[in-house]
Amino acid sequence: MSKNITLIPARKTIGNAVQEEEKPKLRVAAYCRVSTDSDEQATSYETQKEHYTAFIQNNPDWKLAGIFADDGISGCNTKKRDEFNRMINECLAGNIDMIVTKSISRFARNTLDCLKFIRLLKEKNIPVFFEKENINTMDTKGEVLLTIMASLAQQESQSLSQNVKLGLQYRYQNGQVQVNHNRFLGYTKDEDGHLIIEPAEAEIVKRIYREYLQGSSLKQIGDGLEADGILTAAGNRKWRPEALKKILQNEKYIGDALLQKTYTVDFLTKKRVKNNGIVPQYYVTDNHEAIIPRDLFMRVQEEMQRRANLHSGKDRKKRVYSSKYALSSIVYCSKCGDIFRRIVWNNRGKHSVVWRCVTRIESGPNACDADTIQETELQEAVVKAINSILARKSTAIGVLQENIEEVLKQENSPAKDIDSQLEELQKQLLQKANKNEQYDSLVEQIYKLREEKQKLLSDKAEMEGIKQSIYNMKAFLNSQMTDIEEFNEELVRRLVEKVTVYDDRFEVELKSKLSVDITRSK
Numbered sequence: 001m002s003k004n005i006t007l008i009p010a011r012k013t014i015g016n017a018v019q020e021e022e023k024p025k026l027r028v029a030a031y032c033r034v035s036t037d038s039d040e041q042a043t044s045y046e047t048q049k050e051h052y053t054a055f056i057q058n059n060p061d062w063k064l065a066g067i068f069a070d071d072g073i074s075g076c077n078t079k080k081r082d083e084f085n086r087m088i089n090e091c092l093a094g095n096i097d098m099i100v101t102k103s104i105s106r107f108a109r110n111t112l113d114c115l116k117f118i119r120l121l122k123e124k125n126i127p128v129f130f131e132k133e134n135i136n137t138m139d140t141k142g143e144v145l146l147t148i149m150a151s152l153a154q155q156e157s158q159s160l161s162q163n164v165k166l167g168l169q170y171r172y173q174n175g176q177v178q179v180n181h182n183r184f185l186g187y188t189k190d191e192d193g194h195l196i197i198e199p200a201e202a203e204i205v206k207r208i209y210r211e212y213l214q215g216s217s218l219k220q221i222g223d224g225l226e227a228d229g230i231l232t233a234a235g236n237r238k239w240r241p242e243a244l245k246k247i248l249q250n251e252k253y254i255g256d257a258l259l260q261k262t263y264t265v266d267f268l269t270k271k272r273v274k275n276n277g278i279v280p281q282y283y284v285t286d287n288h289e290a291i292i293p294r295d296l297f298m299r300v301q302e303e304m305q306r307r308a309n310l311h312s313g314k315d316r317k318k319r320v321y322s323s324k325y326a327l328s329s330i331v332y333c334s335k336c337g338d339i340f341r342r343i344v345w346n347n348r349g350k351h352s353v354v355w356r357c358v359t360r361i362e363s364g365p366n367a368c369d370a371d372t373i374q375e376t377e378l379q380e381a382v383v384k385a386i387n388s389i390l391a392r393k394s395t396a397i398g399v400l401q402e403n404i405e406e407v408l409k410q411e412n413s414p415a416k417d418i419d420s421q422l423e424e425l426q427k428q429l430l431q432k433a434n435k436n437e438q439y440d441s442l443v444e445q446i447y448k449l450r451e452e453k454q455k456l457l458s459d460k461a462e463m464e465g466i467k468q469s470i471y472n473m474k475a476f477l478n479s480q481m482t483d484i485e486e487f488n489e490e491l492v493r494r495l496v497e498k499v500t501v502y503d504d505r506f507e508v509e510l511k512s513k514l515s516v517d518i519t520r521s522k
Contacts, residue, residue, distance in 0.1 A: 027065035028056045031087055031101040045071050052100060055131075065096045088117060091126050103132035185233035185247065186291050195252075195288040202291045204230055208247055209292055209300055215493040217323040218244045248304065251283075254297045255290035258283050298461030310339075319358070326492040327378065327499065333357040334502045336368040342375070357501075373501060377520070379487035382496060385508035385516040387483045389473075396514060397477055400470050403513050407467045418453045422446065466513065473512035 030052030032045060049067050056064045068087040090096050099121070101107045107114060107128065118128055118137050127138035186205040188198045204225070211221050222239035232239060251258050307321035310329065319339055322328040331340040340355040355378055357370040389396050425446050432439040472494065484491070500507040502520075509515045 025061055025063040026097040028062040028098045029065040029087055029096045030067050031099055032069040033106050091121055099128045101130060104130055183233045197289055205291050212248060212300055215323045248300050253292040254294045255288055256285050257287045295461045295464035298457050299465045326489040331355060331499045333370045334500050335370050381506040381518040382492060382508055383484050383487055384518045388516045390480060393477050397474060400474050400512055404470050407463050418449050422449050469511035
């Protein structure tokens with residue numbers, strides 16, 4: 001018996017629509033995207049929306065399922081494209097049967113993302129139609145063509161990224177500084193786009209620098225700003241230590257600008273990392289008006305280093321800087337060189353506050369047998385030291401004047417003309433870079449000169465700090481007509497540099513390089 005074979009052609013179902021006697025209309029959505037926030041691109045955005053509304057409504061077999069449009073969002077990945085992600089979710093929920101879009105580069109410039117979403121949609125029988133390339137992803141050759149086109153789109157994105165980098169490099173080499181001033185405390189921009197000082201905010205910046213040099217911690221500074229109702233540059237009430245640290249380290253407050261602090265490591269993810277010498281940096285001096293004097297800025301950087309590298313004791317153990325109290329981190333043991341720490345004792349309900357050598361606390365009396373000091377005794381010694389200076393005011397002022405003259409002599413010491421050398425080396429570096437010649441030796445010379453310049457600036461800042469401390473002490477002595485009656489935290493932060501505890505005395509060193517010995521009473 002011969003077999004009778006009848007061919008039954010495939011009935012291809014497109015989208016989520018169920019085949020009924022009356023063929024339903026496909027629910028078609030359009031996806032639009034523009035890459036920037038410029039007026040020209042915004043017009044393109046509106047044009048695309050109008051185009052696809054008419055394009056879908058003019059097809060009798062289609063009905064509009066929505067226009068999904070991301071305006072001013074990068075196409076290199078889909079993470080920040082809210083409308084794109086909402087459209088995909090609508091497809092997976094069964095509310096869209098087909099997507100139309102202008103081109104592959106509008107849909108995705110990342111091959112991996114492009115294929116991932118198209119395959120996800122194909123599993124649901126949802127095609128994507130790319131108008132420019134005339135590709136329907138449900139066609140037999142669709143994915144082959146799509147892979148090729150998506151790869152080209154990724155290359156286009158890479159090329160665009162490279163062009164942007166070259167443009168930035170050109171601007172950097174010409175010292176053209178671009179700063180987002182919207183969240184930049186202390187500055188705004190004029191009509192020409194140049195940075196100008198915002199007076200009220202500049203006073204906040206000055207306060208932060210001043211309080212830090214007076215010994216306050218980042219947390220203390222933040223707490224004070226919050227207590228006074230002062231908002232951050234972003235309009236937040238909370239001042240975080242990390243944000244304050246950035247303000248204290250930002251060279252733009254002295255009128256300079258370090259360009260290319262970070263760089264993009266992946267043009268697809270746009271991930272940026274700190275530039276630790278991987279790509280060139282450019283330092284522009286006197287780019288705009290300064291809020292903070294250069295020497296004061298350098299003193300802050302030195303103080304940061306000092307606090308971060310606080311070591312004490314015979315074994316030079318690293319200690320955590322504290323400025324909770326005026327005497328924190330400035331009281332030292334004469335026997336082992338370690339710092340004293342404030343401790344609250346509660347012995348059978350009896351409350352007392354003492355200061356103890358950290359070596360003795362951690363390792364016991366065999367390591368260091370320094371005495372435990374009552375806080376009242378330590379504070380009284382500091383008050384006596386200040387009053388001792390006041391008692392011999394005229395002599396002290398004469399010594400201070402001599403100290404100032406000594407500092408001025410050191411300040412006038414000849415310095416190398418490093419800036420002109422750096423300028424000449426920079427020119428040579430750019431010439432070699434443009435000719436693709438090796439310039440490693442020039443780079444080494446530049447780094448050495450920059451280190452030398454940094455040291456000179458640090459030395460100058462140190463001298464300026466000492467000079468300022470001497471002036472402050474002179475002003476205090478001239479204005480203070482009576483003895484200090486009680487321990488004053490603010491005054492101690494301003495005047496006292498260090499207190500060393502001996503068995504029979506306290507040595508109190510003031511920031512003006514004056515020192516006083518106060519006998520201990522036992």
